[in-house]
Amino acid sequence: MKSLTSTGLEPAPPTIDVAIPAYNEEDSIGLVLAGLPHEVRRVVVADNNSWDRTAEVARSAGAIVVPAPRQGYGSACLAALDYLRSHDHPEIVVFIDADYSDHPEELTDLVAPILGGEADLVVGSRTQGRRERGALLPQARMGNLVACVLMRLLYGYRFTDLGPFRAIRWSALESLGMCDPDFGWTAEMQVKALRYGLRCVEVPVSYRRRVGVSKITGTVSGTLRAGHKILWTIFRYALTRRRPL
Numbered sequence: 001m002k003s004l005t006s007t008g009l010e011p012a013p014p015t016i017d018v019a020i021p022a023y024n025e026e027d028s029i030g031l032v033l034a035g036l037p038h039e040v041r042r043v044v045v046a047d048n049n050s051w052d053r054t055a056e057v058a059r060s061a062g063a064i065v066v067p068a069p070r071q072g073y074g075s076a077c078l079a080a081l082d083y084l085r086s087h088d089h090p091e092i093v094v095f096i097d098a099d100y101s102d103h104p105e106e107l108t109d110l111v112a113p114i115l116g117g118e119a120d121l122v123v124g125s126r127t128q129g130r131r132e133r134g135a136l137l138p139q140a141r142m143g144n145l146v147a148c149v150l151m152r153l154l155y156g157y158r159f160t161d162l163g164p165f166r167a168i169r170w171s172a173l174e175s176l177g178m179c180d181p182d183f184g185w186t187a188e189m190q191v192k193a194l195r196y197g198l199r200c201v202e203v204p205v206s207y208r209r210r211v212g213v214s215k216i217t218g219t220v221s222g223t224l225r226a227g228h229k230i231l232w233t234i235f236r237y238a239l240t241r242r243r244p245l
Contacts, residue, residue: 013039013115014090014091014092014114014115015041015090015091015092016039016040016041016090016091016092016093016094016107016111016167017040017041017042017043017044017084017089017090017092017093017094018036018040018042018043018044018093018094018095018096018107019044019046019077019080019081019084019093019094019095020032020043020044020045020046020058020063020080020095020096020097020098021046021048021068021073021076021077021080021095021097021098022045022046022047022048022050022054022058022076022098023047023048023049023050023054023076023098024050024051024052024054025050025052025054025098025099025211026050026052026053026054026056026057027211028098028099028100028210028211029045029054029057029058029061029063029098030057030058030060030061031100031211032096032097032098032099032100032102032104033058033061033062033063033104034061035100035103035104035105036104036105036107037104037105037107037108039108040094040107041090042064042084042090043062043063043064044063044064044065044066044080044083044084045058045063045064045065045066045080045098046065046066046067046068046076046077046079046080046083047065047066047067047068047076048068048071048072048073048075048076048079049068049069049071054098064083066079066080066082066083067079068080070181071182072181072182072183073182073183073185074178074179074180074181074182074183074184074185074188075181075182077095077178077185078178078179078181081093081173081178084170089170090170091169091170091171092111092114092115092167092168092169092170093167093168093170093173094107094110094111094165094166094167095164095165095166095167096164096165097164097165097210099210099211100208100210100211101135101207101208101209101210101211102124102163102164102165102205102206102207103205103206103207103208106124106165106205106206107167109203109205110122110124110165110166110167110203110205111167112203113201113203114167114168114169118199118201119199119200119201120168120169120172120193120198120199120200121166121167121168121169121172121189121190121193121198121199121200121201122166122167122168122200122201122202122203123159123161123162123163123166123190123200123201123202123203124161124163124165124166124202124203124204124205125159125160125161125163125202125203125204125205126161126163126165126205126207127141127144127160127161128160128161128202128203128204129204129205129206129207130204130206130207131206131207131208132207132208132209134209135207135208135209135210136207139227143162143226143227143230144160144161144162146227146231147162147187147230147231147234148160148161148162150231150234150235151187151190151191151194151234154191154234154235154238155191155194155195155238156194157194157200159190159200159202160202161202162186162187162190162230163186163205164186165205166186166189168189168193172193172198173189175196175198176188176189176192176193176196177192178192180229180233182229183225183226183229183230184229184230184232184233186230187230187233187234188233188237191233191234191237191238192237195237
């Protein structure tokens with residue numbers, strides 16, 4: 001892994017904060033926090049109405065916990081961003097799920113293209129990286145494939161994944177005006193980034209079977225609702241007028 005720490009007379013690297021949406025992940029959130037590189041300045045866990053000990057475990061592991069009272073993945077991400085916006089926001093923000101399916105130590109590889117001045121948005125591609133058998137469920141693979149094909153047809157860019165493990169410059173993120181409150185969050189970020197001319201790249205990331213059962217692809221209803229929202233989001237922004245940055 002590449003270190004983010006500067007030495008000698010080199011300028012200090014950009015500040016990096018991590019945002020983690022969390023809903024009933026008491027068994028995994030501590031593992032995620034423990035695995036993050038020490039160069040991360042601050043971690044904000046957005047507790048999306050958990051009824052277990054998610055918030056308690058996160059606080060004990062050193063994270064800042066903020067409430068996200070409106071249920072939804074995007075709502076939790078927005079709650080974390082609201083906190084960062086009003087508390088000395090970072091130069092780079094990284095999003096990672098609380099279920100320990102991603103490898104948090106790979107954050108250094110994820111932010112490398114941004115630190116190198118090559119990208120504004122970096123998406124961790126689970127399809128290009130090493131995957132534990134059974135980690136990416138068939139419905140998730142199919143949904144990713146359909147969504148990425150549509151983005152290529154409608155926006156002219158070849159993504160391979162809608163993976164939640166991603167990094168983005170704060171200034172670029174603010175320019176997108178993110179607003180989706182639930183399953184369309186990742187797709188919204190990617191299609192808006194393409195529409196507004198951000199430099200987008202993917203890097204391979206490792207993926208393992210999550211701790212516990214997925215609230216989305218682990219159920220038929222969750223899969224259908226997520227798939228509908230993702231496809232609607234991709235089509236919606238393809239049909240709206242491009243807003244210049």
